[in-house]
Each structure stands twice: as structure tokens, then as C-alpha cells.
Amino acid sequence: MQATSPGFFFSIDLDDEAQLRNVFWADNRCRQACKEFGDIVTFDTTYLTNKYEMPFAPFIGVNHHGQSTLLGYGLLSNEDTKTFVWLFRTWLECMHDQAPSGIITDQDPAMQNAIEIVFSNTKHRWCLWHILKKLPEKFSGHRHKVFILATAHALVYDVQSCDEFEQAWSKMLEDYELLEHGWLTGLYNERSRWVPCFLKTSFWAGMSTTQRSEGINAFLMAMFIPKHL
Known part of the structure; x- marks a missing residue:
């Protein structure tokens, strides 16, 4: 591809036994798109694309028409911090060290560690959708489950200021006896990463979830899996 397509970039990561470990590639269209639309990137690895079950890791942006645009692809042998660091550094090399101003992922700790190492600024x-999806499971046995879910959604979608969120969050914990709830405590400590009112002063290209990445995964699955299977 590199020999026949100007601007095509690839990198192959081998282990100590010279066996394939990770792959990254991007054609010239991806690289040119990144110059214009690489300021906000969504990144997701939930799609297993082959018989080896190597996670497929697309970098997705959004163009001036609000359409998803591909900014590079990876196939990974692992989902640890070291692997993500290699992938993110390779993507930066491909894109002439143009780091995104914002990136949206799920809550994977290895991804977060790698982002802090490679994309320090x-x-x-x-992803807000992933967090809200967990609510029914986290409170499945709670006697106030219905009210907790309704309150949490209202906090996310209706609250406009950080002070208002702080007050409403504290009231929710007290009203439903959740002061010692570990999962909620962890979310609150990281509220600047997911609560919309804490993020609205930054540009996010209208995105708050990784669903564009998941949509690309579904599209590729439809393309490459035979219709009769």
C-alpha cells in the first residue's frame, strides 16, 4: 500500500521473538482529514475483528458536516497501558505530532494512563453513554432504584451550572442513603471528565460519547461479514 498509495503510513510492532504484536495504519485521506478535523477524537476498542480476537482500534473524528471521519486504525494484541502508549505515539508520528485537543473514551484505566503519558495536554x-448504561446494574437491588435513576439523569441533562450540580448531587446522596456508595464516590471524584456542565466551556464537536466509534465498528462488521452468516 505504501508503494502504490502516496501518503500511506503504517507501523508494525514486533515482540522479542519477531512475532506480530500490534499494527497501525492510515491512508493519506485519514492524514489529511486529521489536519482539519483531528481536534476532537473518539477512541474505542470494543470491536474484535478477526479470528485472533485482536481488538480493532479506530480513531474517529467529526467533519464540518457532522459526519464521522476516519483518522487511523489499529489492531492490538493487548489492551494494557504499554500497548496504548505505543499506539498513541505511533498515531502522533503519523499525524506530524498534532495531538488532539480533546479525546473521548470509556473508563478504561489503561487508556487513561496512556493518554496522560502521550497526550499530556x-x-x-x-463516554457519558457508558456511564449511564451502568446505572441500572449498580442499583439493581436498591429500594429507591427508580428515583435514583431519574435523579441521576436529571443531574446530567438538566443541571446547567457546576454549583447547582454539587448541591443536587449532595442532596441525592443524602435522600437515597448513598453517602458510602463507592462507585458513585469514584464518579464524583472524576466529575470533570463526564458531567456536561463541567465540560461545556471546551469544544467537543457536539460529542459526549464514543458512539461514533461504535457506529464505525457496526459499519465495518456489515461490510466484512458475509451476509449469509
Whole structure:
């Protein structure tokens, strides 16, 4: 591809036994798109694309028409910090060290560690959809489950200021006896990564989730899996 397509970039990561470990590639269209639309990137690795079950890791941006645009692809042998550091550094090399101003991922700790190492000046946002999806499971046995879910959604979508969020969050914990709830405590400590009112002063290209990445995964699955299977 590099020999026949100007601007095509690839990098192959081998282990100590010279066996394939990780791959990254981007064609010239991805590289040119990144110059214009690489300021906000969503990144997701939930799609397993082959018989080896190597996670497929696309970098996705959004163009001036609000359409998803591809900014590079990876196939990974692992989802640890070291692997993500290699992938992010390779992506930076491909894109002439143009780091995004913002990146949206799920709450994976290895991704977060790698982002802090490689994209040290990039704002990191957690996918809001993934967080809200966990609410029913986290409170499945709670007697106030219905009210907790409704209150949490209202906090996310209706609250406009940080002070208002702080007050409403404290009231929710007290009203539903959640002061010792570990998962909520962890979320609150990282509220600047996912609560919209804490993030609205930054540009996010209208995105708060990684669903564009998941949409690309679904599109590729439809393309490459035979219709009769």
C-alpha cells in the first residue's frame, strides 16, 4: 500500500521473538482529514475483528458536516497501558505530532494512563453513554432504584451550572442513603471528565460519547461479514 498509495503510513510492532504484536495504519485521506478535523477524537476498542480476537482500534473524528471521519486504525494484541502508549505515539508520528485537543473514551484505566503519558495536554472525556448504561446494574437491588435513576439523569441533562450540580448531587446522596456508595464516590471524584456542565466551556464537536466509534465498528462488521452468516 505504501508503494502504490502516496501518503500511506503504517507501523508494525514486533515482540522479542519477531512475532506480530500490534499494527497501525492510515491512508493519506485519514492524514489529511486529521489536519482539519483531528481536534476532537473518539477512541474505542470494543470491536474484535478477526479470528485472533485482536481488538480493532479506530480513531474517529467529526467533519464540518457532522459526519464521522476516519483518522487511523489499529489492531492490538493487548489492551494494557504499554500497548496504548505505543499506539498513541505511533498515531502522533503519523499525524506530524498534532495531538488532539480533546479525546473521548470509556473508563478504561489503561487508556487513561496512556493518554496522560502521550497526550499530556489533551482534555480527556469519559463516554457519558457508558456511564449511564451502568446505572441500572449498580442499583439493581436498591429500594429507591427508580428515583435514583431519574435523579441521576436529571443531574446530567438538566443541571446547567457546576454549583447547582454539587448541591443536587449532595442532596441525592443524602435522600437515597448513598453517602458510602463507592462507585458513585469514584464518579464524583472524576466529575470533570463526564458531567456536561463541567465540560461545556471546551469544544467537543457536539460529542459526549464514543458512539461514533461504535457506529464505525457496526459499519465495518456489515461490510466484512458475509451476509449469509
